[in-house]
Amino acid sequence: MVEQSCPKSSATSVPPDLVLVVEDSRSIAGLLAERIDDELHLGPLVAYDRAQAKRLLDEKAERMVAAVLDLNLPDAPDGEVVRDVVSRDIPVIVLTATLEDDLRDYLIRVGVADYVVKGAIDSLDTVIQGLARIRRNRGIGALVVDDSRSARLHLVELLRRWGFGCEQAANGEQALERMRKPDSEIRLVICDQNMPGMDGITLIRNLRRQFPAHRLGIIGVSSYGSGLLSARLLKAGANDFITRPFLEEELSVRVNQNVDLLDLLRQAEDFARRDPLTGLGNRRYFAELAATLVETSERTKQPLAALVVDLDHFKQINDDFGHAAGDAALRSVAGMLGESVRRADLLARAGGEEFYILSLGLDLEGAKKFAERIRTSLEQLEVRYAGQRIAISASIGVASFSPPPSVEVLVEAADLAMYAAKKSGRNNVKLATQD
Numbered sequence: 489m490v491e492q493s494c495p496k497s498s499a500t501s502v503p504p505d506l507v508l509v510v511e512d513s514r515s516i517a518g519l520l521a522e523r524i525d526d527e528l529h530l531g532p533l534v535a536y537d538r539a540q541a542k543r544l545l546d547e548k549a550e551r552m553v554a555a556v557l558d559l560n561l562p563d564a565p566d567g568e569v570v571r572d573v574v575s576r577d578i579p580v581i582v583l584t585a586t587l588e589d590d591l592r593d594y595l596i597r598v599g600v601a602d603y604v605v606k607g608a609i610d611s612l613d614t615v616i617q618g619l620a621r622i623r624r625n626r627g628i629g630a631l632v633v634d635d636s637r638s639a640r641l642h643l644v645e646l647l648r649r650w651g652f653g654c655e656q657a658a659n660g661e662q663a664l665e666r667m668r669k670p671d672s673e674i675r676l677v678i679c680d681q682n683m684p685g686m687d688g689i690t691l692i693r694n695l696r697r698q699f700p701a702h703r704l705g706i707i708g709v710s711s712y713g714s715g716l717l718s719a720r721l722l723k724a725g726a727n728d729f730i731t732r733p734f735l736e737e738e739l740s741v742r743v744n745q746n747v748d749l750l751d752l753l754r755q756a757e758d759f760a761r762r763d764p765l766t767g768l769g770n771r772r773y774f775a776e777l778a779a780t781l782v783e784t785s786e787r788t789k790q791p792l793a794a795l796v797v798d799l800d801h802f803k804q805i806n807d808d809f810g811h812a813a814g815d816a817a818l819r820s821v822a823g824m825l826g827e828s829v830r831r832a833d834l835l836a837r838a839g840g841e842e843f844y845i846l847s848l849g850l851d852l853e854g855a856k857k858f859a860e861r862i863r864t865s866l867e868q869l870e871v872r873y874a875g876q877r878i879a880i881s882a883s884i885g886v887a888s889f890s891p892p893p894s895v896e897v898l899v900e901a902a903d904l905a906m907y908a909a910k911k912s913g914r915n916n917v918k919l920a921t922q923d
C-alpha cells in the first residue's frame with residue numbers, strides 16, 4: 489500500500505487564510521503585514537514577542553498557511569519561537585539579521601522552509617514570494633518514490649515543510665498504482681534511480697507515457713559520481729535531477745522551479761481554451777468536453793441537449809453604442825448564462841455573439857423550458873453602458889438526442905433550429921426536428 493505521509497490540508501471548515509508574523513520591529517512587522525494583505529490577500533496576524541505568538545498559535549494555528557519569524561525576540565533571544573511554530577506543522581520562513589554557517593545548519597535541522605537575511609533591498613520581496621509559493625504548494629500533491637525508508641522520509645519531511653501535500657511509495661509498482669488513482673492529483677514525483685525491481689528510469693518512462701510534461705513534474709535522484717545516470721534520467725523523461733547528497737536549499741530551488749514551470753504551462757493551456765473577453769471556455773474547450781458528455785450520455789442512457797444561443801442584431805448594438813459597449817454586453821450575457829446553467833452543464837462562447845450550452849439529462853421538453861428561461865432572462869438583462877440601457881435578446885435553437893450520434897450532429901441540429909428562430913422574427917426558441 490502507498491503510505492499517506494502528510495495530509496493535504498487540515499480538517500477545519502475554514503481553509504487556511506492567515507499568516508503569522510512574529511517580529512519585534514514594528515516597522516518591519518507593519519510593512520510585512522501590509523504586503524501580505526495587499527499582495528497575497530491573506531490575513532496577517534502580528535505578534536511582537538513569543539508570548540503573543542503562543543497565544544495566536546493556541547487560537548488559530550489550524551488557519552495558518554505559514555509563519556514569518558524573527559529569530560531575536562525580547563522574550564526569546566535564541567529563536568525559540570521557531571520550534572513553537574514548526575512543532576505545529578506550519579511552514580516557517582525565518583528573518584535573520586546575520587547568517588553564519590552553523591545558524592544555517594540549525595535552521596535546516598529544526599525544519600524551516602526558508603530563511604531570509606534582513607536588510608537586503610529585496611528581502612521582503614523574497615519573503616512574499618516564499619509565502620506565495622507555500623500557499624501554492626498546499627494545493628499540490630507530491631509523491632516520493634524511494635526504497636530506502638530513511639531517504640524517503642527525509643524527502644517527505646522536506647516537501648512537507650515547503651507546504652506540499654505528500655505521499656510516498658517504496659517502489660515503482662506502488663508508485664504506478666498510486667498514479668492510477670484519480671482522486672487527489674499528484675503533480676510532482678521525486679524518484680530514486682536505484683530501487684529493486686523497477687528502477688527509476690523505467691518508472692519515469694512509464695509515467696511519461698501517461699502524463700505529459702505539463703501535467704507532471706518528475707525529478708530523478710541519482711547518487712554522487714553517476715553523471716551518466718543523470719543524463720539517462722533526463723532522457724527517460726525527468727524534468728530535472730538532483731545528485732545525492734544534496735543541500736536542502738538546492739532541492740527546494742529545483743522543486744520550486746519545476747512547479748513554477750508546471751504552473752506556467754498550465755496557464756498557457758488554460759489561455760488556449762479560454763475566451764479572454766468573457767472568461768468562458770472557447771470552441772476548443774467545448775469540443776474537448778462535449779466529446780466526454782456524448783460518451784456519458786451513451787453510457788448512462790440519458791438524453792443530451794444542446795442550446796445554441798445567438799444574440800439578435802448585435803451588429804446594431806456595436807453600431808449604436810460602440811464596440812466597447814458591445815464587449816460589455818457580451819460580458820454581461822456570459823455572466824448571466826454562467827449563473828443560469830447547472831454545475832455539470834457545459835457552457836462556451838462559440839465565437840462572436842454565439843454561445844453553446846450542453847446539458848445532460850434534459851429531453852427536448854426540458855431543454856425547451858430551459859431555453860425559454862434563458863431567453864426571458866436575456867430580455868430582462870440590465871446592460872448599461874455610459875448611462876444608457878442596451879436591450880438584449882437572443883434566438884435560441886434547441887436539440888436533444890438520447891444519445892446523440894455525435895457532438896457535430898447534435899450542435900448542427902440546434903444550430904439549424906437557431907436559424908429557424910432568427911427567420912421567424914428573432915427573440916424566440918425553436919426546437920430541432922427529430923430527423
Ligand SMILES: Nc1nc2c(ncn2[C@@H]2O[C@H](COP(=O)(O)OP(=O)(O)OP(=O)(O)O)[C@@H](O)[C@H]2O)c(=O)[nH]1
Binds near residue numbers: 800806815818910
Ligand atoms: N463588441 C464586439 N462585437 C463582436 C464581437 N464578436 C463579434 N462581434 C460583432 O457581432 C456582430 C455579429 O453580426 P451579425 O453576424 O451580422 O449578426 P447580428 O447583427 O447579431 O444579426 P442576427 O444574428 O442576424 O440577429 C458583428 O458586427 C461582429 O463585429 C466581440 O467580441 N465584441
